[in-house]
């Protein structure tokens with residue numbers, strides 16, 4: 001029987017259990033996929049702890065790649081034997097075989113291997129929608145400054161490369177000198193160790209007092225106020241994650257006082273809610289990866305049964321780039 005990682009209660013890494021899970025035939029609009037690799041994402045931690053609640057028991061995981069084994073009625077864009085990848089709702093990718101909605105699943109181009117596919121779909125499409133579609137009034141032009149927190153992480157190292165391809169000056173923050181170096185090597189033009197430096201003050205120095213047009217902030221509680229202080233007038237804060245915890249309630253008046261700022265709280269899942277939306281965003285990512293402008297840095301691999309260690313490392317800031325679970 002196929003193996004899967006399930007939780008029966010919310011909690012720490014130890015709530016994850018390896019179980020045997022029967023998998024049936026796909027219904028209308030569904031496919032059955034045999035995974036070759038599974039992507040690890042910080043959202044898996046939020047779902048494991050219950051910060052993002054789901055019904056229990058829950059098979060975790062939002063990203064994977066593999067081969068289509070069976071196709072349900074009405075599915076026209078996939079066939080048995082196709083190499084595919086996805087980032088999706090509902091959770092359930094931490095497993096060997098699953099049935100899922102076909103609208104979330106896309107074919108992998110020939111030049112992209114399945115491990116890369118498993119590592120990049122959620123993180124790469126996130127970098128894509130942030131930099132290309134989550135922009136300030138007037139858009140982003142080559143030479144503009146943006147600030148990207150956690151730039152040595154999974155989304156971060158892809159975003160550094162993507163921003164370089166767009167000609168942006170991406171100021172990276174990261175939690176150690178080595179991570180800052182990694183961000184610079186991937187295309188950031190400046191890097192700040194926000195564990196030892198006041199990042200808002202450094203951003204003002206780097207931009208000669210002007211501030212940045214956008215801050216992409218996945219840290220949440222610890223960086224929210226500092227991120228607002230980095231923005232030029234009319235600048236945009238895209239707060240898209242909570243690695244340090246959720247942002248407490250905010251007095252919106254502060255946005256006026258700091259320069260008529262904008263704040264948005266975007267999620268990938270709005271962008272890929274439809275089959276057409278998924279395909280369009282995936283193709284943007286495939287084009288960047290196929291051209292060589294973006295490489296997918298898989299820095300950690302763990303066997304599926306060692307997923308608890310993978311979560312511990314991700315949560316303790318011990319990982320860089322992308323992480324996959326192998327089967």
Ligand SMILES: NC(=O)c1ccc[n+]([C@@H]2O[C@H](COP(=O)([O-])OP(=O)(O)OC[C@H]3O[C@@H](n4cnc5c(N)ncnc54)[C@H](OP(=O)(O)O)[C@@H]3O)[C@@H](O)[C@H]2O)c1
Nearest residue numbers: 041042150153154155174175218240241243244267268317
């Ligand atoms: N809204 C969306 O559409 C969307 C989609 C994908 C991802 N996300 C968010 O984007 C972020 C990055 O995701 P990822 O999977 O690529 O993870 P990741 O960036 O590889 O890992 C998270 C990083 O956050 C930093 N961090 C800062 N404070 C932290 C703390 N208190 N605890 C743990 N980490 C902390 C760490 O880097 P340093 O040591 O360098 O600080 C850590 O490596 C996550 O917050 C995730 O939820 C949002």
